[in-house]
Amino acid sequence: MASSNKTHWLLHVLFIFIACSTILPIILVFMVSITDETTIAQNGYSFLPQKISFEAYRYLFLDSMTIIRAYGVTIFITVVGTLGGLLLTALLAYPISRKDFPYKNGLTFFVFFTMLFNGGLVPWYLVFTKLIPLKDTVWSLVIPGLLLNGFFVLIMRTFFATSIPMAIIESAYMDGASESKIFVQIVIPLSTPVLATVGLFNTLAYWNDWFNSLVFLSNSKLYSLQYLLNKILLNIQFLAQNSRNTNAAQLMATLPTETVRMAMAIIGIGPIVLAYPFFQKYFVKGLTVGAVKG
Amino acid sequence: MAAKQLTNKRTFWRQMNRYKSLWLMALPGIIYLLLNNYLPMFGTMIAFKNINYAKGIWNSDWVGLKNFEYLFNTSDAFVITRNTILYNAAFIVITLVCSVTLAILLNEVRKQLAKKFYQSALLLPYFLSAVIVAYLVYSLLSSEYGFLNKVVLPMFGLDPISWYNEPKYWPWILIIVNTWKGVGYSCVIYIAAIVGIDSEYYEAAVIDGASKWQQVRHITIPLLMPVITTLVLLSIGRIFYADFGLFYQVPLDSGMLLPVTNVIDTYVYRGLLQLGDLGMSSAAGLYQSLVGFILVLVSNAVVRKFNRDQALF
Numbered sequence: 001m002a003s004s005n006k007t008h009w010l011l012h013v014l015f016i017f018i019a020c021s022t023i024l025p026i027i028l029v030f031m032v033s034i035t036d037e038t039t040i041a042q043n044g045y046s047f048l049p050q051k052i053s054f055e056a057y058r059y060l061f062l063d064s065m066t067i068i069r070a071y072g073v074t075i076f077i078t079v080v081g082t083l084g085g086l087l088l089t090a091l092l093a094y095p096i097s098r099k100d101f102p103y104k105n106g107l108t109f110f111v112f113f114t115m116l117f118n119g120g121l122v123p124w125y126l127v128f129t130k131l132i133p134l135k136d137t138v139w140s141l142v143i144p145g146l147l148l149n150g151f152f153v154l155i156m157r158t159f160f161a162t163s164i165p166m167a168i169i170e171s172a173y174m175d176g177a178s179e180s181k182i183f184v185q186i187v188i189p190l191s192t193p194v195l196a197t198v199g200l201f202n203t204l205a206y207w208n209d210w211f212n213s214l215v216f217l218s219n220s221k222l223y224s225l226q227y228l229l230n231k232i233l234l235n236i237q238f239l240a241q242n243s244r245n246t247n248a249a250q251l252m253a254t255l256p257t258e259t260v261r262m263a264m265a266i267i268g269i270g271p272i273v274l275a276y277p278f279f280q281k282y283f284v285k286g287l288t289v290g291a292v293k294g
Numbered sequence: 295m296a297a298k299q300l301t302n303k304r305t306f307w308r309q310m311n312r313y314k315s316l317w318l319m320a321l322p323g324i325i326y327l328l329l330n331n332y333l334p335m336f337g338t339m340i341a342f343k344n345i346n347y348a349k350g351i352w353n354s355d356w357v358g359l360k361n362f363e364y365l366f367n368t369s370d371a372f373v374i375t376r377n378t379i380l381y382n383a384a385f386i387v388i389t390l391v392c393s394v395t396l397a398i399l400l401n402e403v404r405k406q407l408a409k410k411f412y413q414s415a416l417l418l419p420y421f422l423s424a425v426i427v428a429y430l431v432y433s434l435l436s437s438e439y440g441f442l443n444k445v446v447l448p449m450f451g452l453d454p455i456s457w458y459n460e461p462k463y464w465p466w467i468l469i470i471v472n473t474w475k476g477v478g479y480s481c482v483i484y485i486a487a488i489v490g491i492d493s494e495y496y497e498a499a500v501i502d503g504a505s506k507w508q509q510v511r512h513i514t515i516p517l518l519m520p521v522i523t524t525l526v527l528l529s530i531g532r533i534f535y536a537d538f539g540l541f542y543q544v545p546l547d548s549g550m551l552l553p554v555t556n557v558i559d560t561y562v563y564r565g566l567l568q569l570g571d572l573g574m575s576s577a578a579g580l581y582q583s584l585v586g587f588i589l590v591l592v593s594n595a596v597v598r599k600f601n602r603d604q605a606l607f
Contacts, residue, residue, distance in 0.1 A: 026430065029429060045439050091323055117587045120579025121579050127329060127337065147330070210424070210543075265429040
């Protein structure tokens, strides 16, 4: 008994250590963001600042247009991308889930092959800049790459095929319901678990995306939140250059660079960390769905 | 049944007509995949051309394997291939060992509340974007104010290190960051698989006097094998693809670190958007896709040979 207590105790020590490793870096960034700039110049980043100051947040609040715009872009692409992506995924997954659809095997392979082979970045980039000129539009953050993922189509197909009895669909068809009516009124309501799963994956992909901004944008007005954060981490002056305040030089002089940088990070992490406890358990369920092979 | 007989009798067009609504539903997705996935596949011919914008992509001159010759004559090809494969191999092994171990251990935690908390903490980094991860790493490593240089190293009487200029530390840093970020994801999958194991196995083992370690070795790990194989197989198939965010964002795109942080994905990106060298970067991209494709097929075939059910296709 004593030894089992001891191992349990060790288990807790191990996991508390791991939990600290994931949570403490975020706390460090937060503590830096509320530290006084001169304290940082003396002591560097630390968990227990000698002097606390909210100057960084005050600064960001005074000149918040850049951040608000980036938030707006990110919210827009997340909502439009998630809903549009879900619709496209479900609409493609449904026909190939139907046992009676004569072309389901060919179409399934058409989807599956996209998971095996791709053309690489260069031709993909040219498709969305030369053929379909999306460069420097907000749509370049919504459409290329993220909208529809073959893997999710296959997961949804498996869900439709295994959890929606063919008998229901057949009888509805016999009763004269159109295919679209069957899809909207029978299939969709019965599929909320898989829709929620794929929806969450889509939301996270759009919310966290910076790659499309990196590749397709030169207009800083369209930067998504993550890409704005990237720009500021590499070059804090970016914030001053892009502010509406015309007196950028003077602004730079008063800019508490280190704390503002970390305050920006907190503004970027905030929504995810705040929402995390609520959607985490759905996500865990979703991961389990995702682990089942297509 | 009746529906099946009917479809057999119907001609092609009548069948198309019967299923035209299903075709219409699938159409937007089909068009999307054609544009986003299939068109770039045909675009790989760029790798065999000398692109001249004045002539357009179609009319540019064919140069055969010239682009590939250039690529493989530089030392770049070796460095990026080595980095991509070695990092990914290390990631696969370390993530596998850590996540299976943690999943088994977490399953032993009896207090439900603590278990939930640990699992949430473990999964948290998975939700953070590469940019945020870059901030977290920067807060630790920044040479002027970073936590390591200002607090940790002085505690041991060591001199500060200019982390973003010192390539020798980065293989370790990248491996730690990747494990930190990804372990929660596969851990959750393994936990789900462990929870699914019939408790009768363990009850029988306890009656036979099996120790905890024997239970893990003879019940848990063998029963986890299908999930382990699937996940490892997926990652071996992807061994030629690197996590762009990890290798581009976390080292802050530092030029000094390129020898140890440049991977095929970042090389292709730099070739395309920083150097504008379409030929070479599409050759590198095609090299990546082709080898990746072959690796997926081979690793799948290997597993198929041993155990059909565990193969992906």
